[in-house]
Amino acid sequence: MVEKIAAQETEYTLYYGTFVHTPTLGKLEILKYTLVGVDKSGTIDFMKQDVHNEVQDIGVLSFYKQETKRTVSTSSIKVVDISNEQLKFFLPGFIDTHIHASQYPNLGVGLGCPLLEWLNEYTFPLESSFTENNREEKLAFAQDVYSKVVKKTLVCGTTCASYFATIDADTTRLLADLCLEAGQRAFVGKVCMDDNSVYPEYQEDYDTCVKSMEEVNSHIESINPKSEVLVKPIVTPRFAPVCSRKLLSYLGSLADEKNLPVQTHLSENTKEIELVRTLFPECKNYTSVYDDYHLLKDTTILAHSIHLDNDECNLIQKKGSTIAHCPMSNSFISSGESPVKKYLYKYNINVSLGTDVSGGFKPSILETVKHSILASQHLHMHTKHESFDPRLTVADTIYMATMGGATGVGLQNVVGSFAVGKKWDTQLIELDSSDSNIDIFGWNDRFLDGTKESVIKYYTNLLNIWVFTGDDRNCTKVWCNGRKVIDKSKQGAGMTAINN
Numbered sequence: 001m002v003e004k005i006a007a008q009e010t011e012y013t014l015y016y017g018t019f020v021h022t023p024t025l026g027k028l029e030i031l032k033y034t035l036v037g038v039d040k041s042g043t044i045d046f047m048k049q050d051v052h053n054e055v056q057d058i059g060v061l062s063f064y065k066q067e068t069k070r071t072v073s074t075s076s077i078k079v080v081d082i083s084n085e086q087l088k089f090f091l092p093g094f095i096d097t098h099i100h101a102s103q104y105p106n107l108g109v110g111l112g113c114p115l116l117e118w119l120n121e122y123t124f125p126l127e128s129s130f131t132e133n134n135r136e137e138k139l140a141f142a143q144d145v146y147s148k149v150v151k152k153t154l155v156c157g158t159t160c161a162s163y164f165a166t167i168d169a170d171t172t173r174l175l176a177d178l179c180l181e182a183g184q185r186a187f188v189g190k191v192c193m194d195d196n197s198v199y200p201e202y203q204e205d206y207d208t209c210v211k212s213m214e215e216v217n218s219h220i221e222s223i224n225p226k227s228e229v230l231v232k233p234i235v236t237p238r239f240a241p242v243c244s245r246k247l248l249s250y251l252g253s254l255a256d257e258k259n260l261p262v263q264t265h266l267s268e269n270t271k272e273i274e275l276v277r278t279l280f281p282e283c284k285n286y287t288s289v290y291d292d293y294h295l296l297k298d299t300t301i302l303a304h305s306i307h308l309d310n311d312e313c314n315l316i317q318k319k320g321s322t323i324a325h326c327p328m329s330n331s332f333i334s335s336g337e338s339p340v341k342k343y344l345y346k347y348n349i350n351v352s353l354g355t356d357v358s359g360g361f362k363p364s365i366l367e368t369v370k371h372s373i374l375a376s377q378h379l380h381m382h383t384k385h386e387s388f389d390p391r392l393t394v395a396d397t398i399y400m401a402t403m404g405g406a407t408g409v410g411l412q413n414v415v416g417s418f419a420v421g422k423k424w425d426t427q428l429i430e431l432d433s434s435d436s437n438i439d440i441f442g443w444n445d446r447f448l449d450g451t452k453e454s455v456i457k458y459y460t461n462l463l464n465i466w467v468f469t470g471d472d473r474n475c476t477k478v479w480c481n482g483r484k485v486i487d488k489s490k491q492g493a494g495m496t497a498i499n500n
């Protein structure tokens with residue numbers, strides 16, 4: 001299912017059909033009869049919208065040659081044409097900006113257990129098993145867990161993920177290797193935590209952490225081929241309660257010196273916030289703990305961030321940091337309903353999505369999209385008296401799943417939407433895939449009367465059907481950096497589905 005990367009030939013590819021994306025917040029663009037050319041390096045170097053009759057007359061290849069005046073041999077160009085398929089469209093790959101790869105074995109475990117208890121009961125014991133003294137055993141365990149999570153996220157259309165691994169350097173390096181091998185764009189974070197008094201079996205001392213960070217970061221920098229950097233290190237203080245001031249200081253300086261992105265947790269649970277207040281009485285609030293240690297940057301991802309006050313929102317906005325909204329986890333371990341619409345539209349904060357495996361119980365951003373909409377509806381039901389309507393639209397959530405994520409990881413000019421110069425990180429969505437769980441009726445076709453408005457209405461309905469009744473079975477092909485990494489037409493039906 002995960003295609004062998006090395007065996008693939010690089011070539012020029014023309015993709016022709018319907019493209020759906022959200023280059024700006026809340027605005028869905030449906031590009032019908034659009035032709036996109038992707039070069040050897042996986043970069044979009046040609047894009048022409050609304051070319052129906054012209055292409056019908058002379059064919060995709062001749063049209064491309066005529067438009068570009070390029071003298072290319074047609075045998076070196078591959079054409080993927082879905083223009084006659086009403087139920088298929090290209091969508092930018094999903095970006096999962098918060099996922100704990102190491103917690104994958106705990107999916108579905110720990111329902112309703114609040115954060116601090118959940119960490120001690122389920123999470124720290126699991127992550128500790130990646131730090132066994134027996135190197136062979138821990139590597140075998142990590143190989144099994146990490147290869148599965150990378151594969152599953154790709155199957156779900158995640159072309160880029162920002163991973164938390166564990167405190168262990170050996171297995172964190174392995175995670176980076178596996179992402180690269182599978183062709184997934186990834187940010188890999190060695191978890192940093194040197195002050196875990198509630199579960200002392202799972203922590204490291206300051207010096208070990210510094211040494212491990214050096215090892216992991218230089219390993220990741222060395223494994224990418226020169227021509228394409230797919231996997232990058234990310235500075236990962238787990239969260240303030242388990243980090244000493246000295247460690248936070250070091251990580252802030254490291255992020256500055258090496259220009260590295262940062263990821264951490266913020267304001268997920270009310271008891272956690274109380275704890276931070278006691279541990280860092282000198283800091284104005286939880287958000288300013290990170291700011292005081294130079295960890296709030298425009299490439300900082302703050303997971304959860306549910307219970308923020310006005311000052312904290314303004315600070316995050318000022319610093320240009322991103323909030324990774326994790327609605328599945330927020331419900332599962334009952335942390336709260338995040339007022340994401342307010343963050344997006346009142347404070348102009350960039351918001352992305354995170355599955356937060358294993359607080360979240362599925363490694364799927366499509367599932368996260370669903371949960372984000374439903375959580376916002378719940379918030380609406382019991383905050384009707386407030387002036388701000390908290391309900392998210394499908395367009396808001398697709399934005400968070402793609403462009404918001406790209407901005408969060410600092411790749412807003414590289415991925416997240418379709419544009420010349422961007423990379424081809426894309427998923428093909430087929431509502432009528434061979435093992436689709438969606439029953440399609442012609443009922444929606446009545447909207448198509450040839451006008452632009454009717455196309456918007458038709459595809460808005462189609463997207464709603466996909467979001468609420470579809471799953472990973474409708475994501476049939478996935479490309480990262482121009483390379484096809486998933487092709488479900490090449491294996492037995494149902495093999496890849498996680499929702500069967």
Ligand SMILES: O=c1[nH]c(=O)c2nc[nH]c2[nH]1
Nearest residue numbers: 123238239265329356359
């Ligand atoms: O959802 C969460 N998962 C974690 O692993 C974690 N660690 C600190 N805070 C956390 N929140």
Ligand SMILES: [Zn+2]
Nearest residue numbers: 100265303356
């Ligand atoms: Zn988390």
